[in-house]
Amino acid sequence: MYGGGYIFDEPNGKQLRDEQLHDEPEKLAAFEERIAKGEKIEPGDWMPTEYRRQLIRLIEQHAHSEIIGALPEGTWITRAPGFKRKLALIAKVQDEIGHGQLLYNAAETLGKSREAMINDLLSGKSKYSNVFNYPAETWADVTVIGFLIDAAAIVNQAANAKGSYGPYCRALDRICYEESFHLKQGHDAFIELATGTPAQREMLQDALNRWWQPIMHFFGPPDKNSQHSQKLMEWRVKMASNDDMRNQFLNAYVPKIWELGLTLPDAALKKNPETDRWDYTDPDWDEFFRVINGGGPCNEERLQVRKWAEEQGRWVRKALMNPAEKRALPVA
Ligand code: COA
Numbered sequence: 001m002y003g004g005g006y007i008f009d010e011p012n013g014k015q016l017r018d019e020q021l022h023d024e025p026e027k028l029a030a031f032e033e034r035i036a037k038g039e040k041i042e043p044g045d046w047m048p049t050e051y052r053r054q055l056i057r058l059i060e061q062h063a064h065s066e067i068i069g070a071l072p073e074g075t076w077i078t079r080a081p082g083f084k085r086k087l088a089l090i091a092k093v094q095d096e097i098g099h100g101q102l103l104y105n106a107a108e109t110l111g112k113s114r115e116a117m118i119n120d121l122l123s124g125k126s127k128y129s130n131v132f133n134y135p136a137e138t139w140a141d142v143t144v145i146g147f148l149i150d151a152a153a154i155v156n157q158a159a160n161a162k163g164s165y166g167p168y169c170r171a172l173d174r175i176c177y178e179e180s181f182h183l184k185q186g187h188d189a190f191i192e193l194a195t196g197t198p199a200q201r202e203m204l205q206d207a208l209n210r211w212w213q214p215i216m217h218f219f220g221p222p223d224k225n226s227q228h229s230q231k232l233m234e235w236r237v238k239m240a241s242n243d244d245m246r247n248q249f250l251n252a253y254v255p256k257i258w259e260l261g262l263t264l265p266d267a268a269l270k271k272n273p274e275t276d277r278w279d280y281t282d283p284d285w286d287e288f289f290r291v292i293n294g295g296g297p298c299n300e301e302r303l304q305v306r307k308w309a310e311e312q313g314r315w316v317r318k319a320l321m322n323p324a325e326k327r328a329l330p331v332a
Helices: 012-020 025-036 049-074 083-108 114-122 139-160 166-194 198-218 229-234 242-258 285-295 299-312 314-321 323-328
Strands: 270-272 277-279
Touching (some): 049 083, 049 139, 049 299, 083 114, 114 299, 139 198, 166 198, 285 299
Antiparallel strands (some): 270 277
């Protein structure tokens, strides 16, 4: 909550946003000085409206990604090979939902209610990570998600945990501890398939081939086309650019894939000794924008599942919010 209400909930939000559009220059200068010194900004502190708006956008999208991201892996809990893999997957999916809760809490401190965020997810107004709009067809897909998508998320989150907004940074610190464990279990399952039977290796190679492009997209459009990076980096919300994070990921994880004798579907992929950065073929950015704007293979299915869960859970939320009414509810 902020100032006694959620300022970014409509209809009050519009009026409040209009009032705050012209931030006072002295306050803005003092705010930017604090950022430059590396200080953390806390919920009760003055902040420019645009900083608040950008943080809500980014943290909210991140929270939605955690919740939607649990869906492709969740469908594999009953089919994970063996008791230990099932246990690990259950724990991981629970953690991801917990990350969503932490992030919704952090976004709420900026003035948008959880209800408004969930409504914006379900109506398709808010985005979530591109990678969760693809199907997890085989167990190898789940290992690629557990190893490489969690690795990609850690690259992003470990950088931004050193950013300027206190509640987001603290949530990211905690998330990174758990993600590091997910990454270990993903890597372990990945190695098991890579060193398994020819059929297992083939299944893994096929999953890698399908997931490589969405993973390259994960870090966002190239810096030259990134809409928000410049301001977010000035305000130390984003601590590395999209291309720098992509490069950091390639540097750390391509060698781990190649050392297992697996290949990646990009003939141009190599570390350039002159630039000390990775060269690669630009992934298809039209496909990226199609997927993040609702046109991916699973966007509709993902939102349908969330809508169903929202409907089914309505009576539980009602009972928790209004304990006195509990007796009037059906025993389900
Ligand atoms: N999936 C979905 N949308 C993405 C995306 C991705 N992988 N990468 C970028 N976009 C969207 C942005 O949200 C933005 O759309 P919007 O203006 O409608 O909100 C648009 O593409 C332009 O990209 P850019 O200007 O580069 O966005 P950005 O500065 O917010 O950077 C991230 C993109 C993903 C690096 C940044 O949002 C981020 O660090 N998010 C927090 C971490 C996160 O959400 N991780 C995913 C789950 S683990």
